[in-house]
Amino acid sequence: MDSTILLFLLQDGITSGAIYALLGLALVLVFAVTRVILIPQGEFVTFGALTYATLAAGKVPGTTLLALGMGVIAFAFDMIAGRNAMTARKAVRSLAVNILLPLAIWGAATALAGQQNGVAVNFILSIVIVAPIGLYLYRIAYQPIAHASVLVLLIASVGIHLALQGLGLAFFGAEGLRGPAISAAALTIGPLRFTGQSLGIYAITILLIVGLWLLFGYTLYGKALRATAVNRLGARIVGIRTSVSGQFAFLLAAVIGTISGILIVPITTIYYDTGFLIGLKGFVAAIIGGLVSYPLTAIAAIVVGVVEAFSSFYASNFKEVIVFTLLLPFLVLRSLASPEVEEEND
Amino acid sequence: MTQRRAMIIFALVMAALPFIPGMPPFWIVLLDNIGLAALVAMGLVLLTGVGGLTSFGQAAFCGFGAYTTAVLTTAYGFSPWITLPLSLIVAGVAAVILGLITVRLSGHYLPLGTIAWGISLFYLFSKLEFVGRNDGIAGIPALSLGSLQLTDPGKIYFAIWIAVIVCALLTINLLDSRTGRAIRALRRGHIAAEAFGVETARAKLLVFIYAAVLAGLSGWLYAHFQRAVNPTPFGLNASIEYLFIAVVGGAGYVWGAVLGAGIVIVLKEILQSYLPLIFHGNAQLETVVFGILLVVLLQIAPGGMWPKLAALLPFGAREPDPLPADALPPREKIAATSDKLLDIQAARKQFGGVVAVNDVSFDVTAQEIVALIGPNGAGKSTTFNLITGVLRASGGRISVLGHDVGNAPPQDIARLGVARTFQHVKLVPDMSVLENVAIGAHLRGHAGAIASMLRLDRKDEAGLLAEAAKQIARVGLSDQMHQQAGSLSLGQQRIVEIARALCTDPMLLLLDEPAAGLRHMEKQKLSALLRQLRSEGMSVLLVEHDMGFVMDIADRIVVLEFGTRIAQGTPAEVRANPDVIKAYLGAAT
Numbered sequence: 023m024d025s026t027i028l029l030f031l032l033q034d035g036i037t038s039g040a041i042y043a044l045l046g047l048a049l050v051l052v053f054a055v056t057r058v059i060l061i062p063q064g065e066f067v068t069f070g071a072l073t074y075a076t077l078a079a080g081k082v083p084g085t086t087l088l089a090l091g092m093g094v095i096a097f098a099f100d101m102i103a104g105r106n107a108m109t110a111r112k113a114v115r116s117l118a119v120n121i122l123l124p125l126a127i128w129g130a131a132t133a134l135a136g137q138q139n140g141v142a143v144n145f146i147l148s149i150v151i152v153a154p155i156g157l158y159l160y161r162i163a164y165q166p167i168a169h170a171s172v173l174v175l176l177i178a179s180v181g182i183h184l185a186l187q188g189l190g191l192a193f194f195g196a197e198g199l200r201g202p203a204i205s206a207a208a209l210t211i212g213p214l215r216f217t218g219q220s221l222g223i224y225a226i227t228i229l230l231i232v233g234l235w236l237l238f239g240y241t242l243y244g245k246a247l248r249a250t251a252v253n254r255l256g257a258r259i260v261g262i263r264t265s266v267s268g269q270f271a272f273l274l275a276a277v278i279g280t281i282s283g284i285l286i287v288p289i290t291t292i293y294y295d296t297g298f299l300i301g302l303k304g305f306v307a308a309i310i311g312g313l314v315s316y317p318l319t320a321i322a323a324i325v326v327g328v329v330e331a332f333s334s335f336y337a338s339n340f341k342e343v344i345v346f347t348l349l350l351p352f353l354v355l356r357s358l359a360s361p362e363v364e365e366e367n368d
Numbered sequence: 369m370t371q372r373r374a375m376i377i378f379a380l381v382m383a384a385l386p387f388i389p390g391m392p393p394f395w396i397v398l399l400d401n402i403g404l405a406a407l408v409a410m411g412l413v414l415l416t417g418v419g420g421l422t423s424f425g426q427a428a429f430c431g432f433g434a435y436t437t438a439v440l441t442t443a444y445g446f447s448p449w450i451t452l453p454l455s456l457i458v459a460g461v462a463a464v465i466l467g468l469i470t471v472r473l474s475g476h477y478l479p480l481g482t483i484a485w486g487i488s489l490f491y492l493f494s495k496l497e498f499v500g501r502n503d504g505i506a507g508i509p510a511l512s513l514g515s516l517q518l519t520d521p522g523k524i525y526f527a528i529w530i531a532v533i534v535c536a537l538l539t540i541n542l543l544d545s546r547t548g549r550a551i552r553a554l555r556r557g558h559i560a561a562e563a564f565g566v567e568t569a570r571a572k573l574l575v576f577i578y579a580a581v582l583a584g585l586s587g588w589l590y591a592h593f594q595r596a597v598n599p600t601p602f603g604l605n606a607s608i609e610y611l612f613i614a615v616v617g618g619a620g621y622v623w624g625a626v627l628g629a630g631i632v633i634v635l636k637e638i639l640q641s642y643l644p645l646i647f648h649g650n651a652q653l654e655t656v657v658f659g660i661l662l663v664v665l666l667q668i669a670p671g672g673m674w675p676k677l678a679a680l681l682p683f684g685a686r687e688p689d690p691l692p693a694d695a696l697p698p699r700e701k702i703a704a705t706s707d708k709l710l711d712i713q714a715a716r717k718q719f720g721g722v723v724a725v726n727d728v729s730f731d732v733t734a735q736e737i738v739a740l741i742g743p744n745g746a747g748k749s750t751t752f753n754l755i756t757g758v759l760r761a762s763g764g765r766i767s768v769l770g771h772d773v774g775n776a777p778p779q780d781i782a783r784l785g786v787a788r789t790f791q792h793v794k795l796v797p798d799m800s801v802l803e804n805v806a807i808g809a810h811l812r813g814h815a816g817a818i819a820s821m822l823r824l825d826r827k828d829e830a831g832l833l834a835e836a837a838k839q840i841a842r843v844g845l846s847d848q849m850h851q852q853a854g855s856l857s858l859g860q861q862r863i864v865e866i867a868r869a870l871c872t873d874p875m876l877l878l879l880d881e882p883a884a885g886l887r888h889m890e891k892q893k894l895s896a897l898l899r900q901l902r903s904e905g906m907s908v909l910l911v912e913h914d915m916g917f918v919m920d921i922a923d924r925i926v927v928l929e930f931g932t933r934i935a936q937g938t939p940a941e942v943r944a945n946p947d948v949i950k951a952y953l954g955a956a957t
Contacts (some may be wrong), residue, residue, distance in 0.1 A: 184659035185658075
């Protein structure tokens with residue numbers, strides 16, 4: 023085998039592995055806090071990627087309107103849920119988060135679109151547009167059934183995935199988009215050329231992983247989130263607002279999804295339905311990491327990326343078969359290593 | 369109205385539908401699709417809703433069924449009626465292979481594992497040459513009965529709905545049986561079921577295969593209905609849709625599968641035909657609306673629509689009292705090689721660095737009530753778990769009737785005649801008291817799954833239920849026999865657990881805090897019951913914190929503290945033991 027091809031495949035695999043790692047981390051995060059298996063994580067990727075590409079093309083992305091619409095519904099949910107115990111402070115907070123925030127973002131997007139913005143402006147604007155969608159999504163779809171079984175939450179996730187994917191088609195059309203690279207710089211070491219884009223992917227992935235690790239391991243808020251995951255009732259008794267924890271987890275997941283989307287849209291064309299399969303591979307990594315461990319998830323994601331790169335080179339027809347079959351031995355090992363803990367309730 | 373009569377009415381209505389004058393043929397096609405989906409969803413009800421194993425791969429089993437008949441009828445000229453059993457066998461064998469891996473997966477790994485092979489199989493269908501890759505296989509012959517060709521949707525309708533109704537009947541029969549109770553206990557964890565001899569891994573594999581065979585049947589019908597197959601309907605999206613159907617209909621109910629199939633398929637059809645009119649051809653909005661409606665349905669009815677509908681229907685389906693039946697023969701006794709019923713020699717259990725049970729030795733002889741007491745965290749429940757095989761001892765020797773049970777699984781220990789209750793009640797809350805108690809008699813019945821489906825198990829079943837009713841009467845809960853176990857008070861649930869343990873016809877009864885949550889009168893009744901059991905030849909080992917109760921009833925007491933035995937003897941001896949006083953009251957200086 024040619025060592026240049028080997029190195030090239032390895033590099034390719036690590037780059038996509040880094041993206042899968044990010045998504046895997048977001049899935050672990052959301053599952054740990056809310057017990058939701060977030061199938062729509064892939065939609066955050068598509069929304070992020072296509073919002074960024076649309077902004078770069080000088081147009082206002084439809085996601086701004088989606089954020090606005092979902093904010094209004096979230097506000098209505100807040101008002102209905104809290105109608106018997108409404109205080110002025112709560113009402114104002116809800117109004118600010120659900121109505122004023124997306125209005126401001128919509129205003130900013132409309133004002134800035136059409137100009138020749140720098141990459142940084144579009145990058146940040148995309149995150150600001152998509153992130154609140156995650157927040158409202160939890161409020162509208164999941165919070166009312168937060169106590170339902172994992173199965174019901176999972177099925178709700180699939181419903182939301184369908185709805186968001188359809189909206190993606192409505193906003194961005196059936197044609198795929200590509201966005202500008204975050205950096206045009208490049209670095210050549212021996213036979214390998216590292217583009218600024220791939221270096222950016224590595225840097226941002228490592229930054230986010232370290233950030234999450236610090237957040238959950240060393241801050242009170244991170245520990246509160248973990249407590250919610252272990253025991254919702256117990257967390258509420260000690261004063262943790264579990265609904266806010268859920269919203270925060272979704273917000274983070276949306277941010278991570280958006281960043282992943284922005285990072286890959288310069289490399290491959292993103293269609294409205296591309297996110298699903300990318301998210302699923304992040305999922306594979308998250309599962310190998312046992313839905314609990316961040317470093318393991320990151321390593322597993324790299325392995326998935328590398329396996330995918332090699333199998334698409336040698337047996338491209340069976341690429342997906344290989345990637346997903348890879349999962350089974352890991353699942354068996356995982357199950358053997360940690361025998362089932364009896365759940366006291368469903 | 370009994371369920372059986374309701375079913376006959378349903379069958380008659382379905383049979384009459386195609387003969388309604390002016391019935392649009394398109395509606396018949398819709399009903400065909402509903403029936404096909406209901407078959408798969410019915411398997412999922414058993415697998416996911418009842419058994420607690422979520423599968424994202426059911427459509428792949430439809431694929432096995434459909435492709436088997438497609439290949440054999442087109443390439444080799446087999447008759448569809450010969451490929452029917454072959455399709456079911458292929459789906460079943462695939463389920464055995466995948467199931468052997470999958471049912472070993474625990475917790476959330478299981479659904480994820482099914483996603484993994486579900487996707488892999490889909491890609492395999494679309495890449496393999498002999499099943500026609502993405503184009504699939506066309507020109508599959510129609511089903512025929514003699515000269516009658518079931519070519520049009522109105523004719524195959526009968527084949528599909530006969531299959532649905534027969535399968536619903538078989539599934540309902542299966543659930544209402546010895547095997548069915550074992551399956552229904554799976555969702556609540558395996559420890560309690562295994563303590564009564566249920567082979568949980570085998571029960572899981574059984575439902576897995578059953579669900580796959582139903583999916584295979586649906587696939588076989590689909591192939592002869594469409595007369596062509598391609599990979600699309602066997603992918604992940606289809607699998608997910610089957611799960612939708614089961615969950616929306618009510619994942620715990622067989623009829624939920626049929627209702628769910630109706631709701632989801634009609635909903636999709638309405639959206640596909642009317643939304644473009646409203647939104648002027650924006651076809652993609654149909655998935656948006658469908659997704660949103662699904663979430664709304666789940667928010668309205670997280671338990672599914674069937675229970676809501678069933679509440680409106682006139683089902684007076686109260687469980688009938690068990691008929692008097694021949695008394696069950698006593699359990700087959702295993703020859704004792706020791707006069708000690710239970711003999712524990714230096715048993716040890718370590719969790720990492722923590723020694724939960726530290727070289728504890730004691731024994732229980734025939735017709736004796738022994739109490740195991742000690743402060744919280746003394747290792748009493750851990751000792752119980754070592755005896756019943758839930759945990760494996762790190763050292764020492766535990767024998768029952770002289771047989772070493774150190775490495776025996778819980779089922780074997782149950783067979784030796786050891787039955788137990790749990791500190792944290794482990795009943796199936798949505799099953800009746802009678803059914804819960806009947807799980808205790810699992811090892812005394814013999815009917816298997818197929819006999820249950822065909823109702824050949826009635827004699828066996830009547831014996832089990834009569835035994836359960838007898839034990840319920842013995843503990844004084846006859847009035848609550850048909851209530852759901854979860855609706856009883858905690859104290860009563862503990863008593864139900866005792867009845868369930870008695871159903872095994874045990875030599876040795878292990879009771880973990882049986883008196884907790886009982887009122888004074890109830891405790892006295894429990895004491896009387898335990899004395900009666902002793903006089904009938906049974907031995908009891910109990911963990912209890914109520915000292916009055918223990919001192920009154922126990923022949924001997926073993927005291928543990930921090931995993932170590934600090935005293936044993938008669939109640940009077942233990943009461944006078946300075947170490948025991950120190951353990952309970954602190955140092956007496």
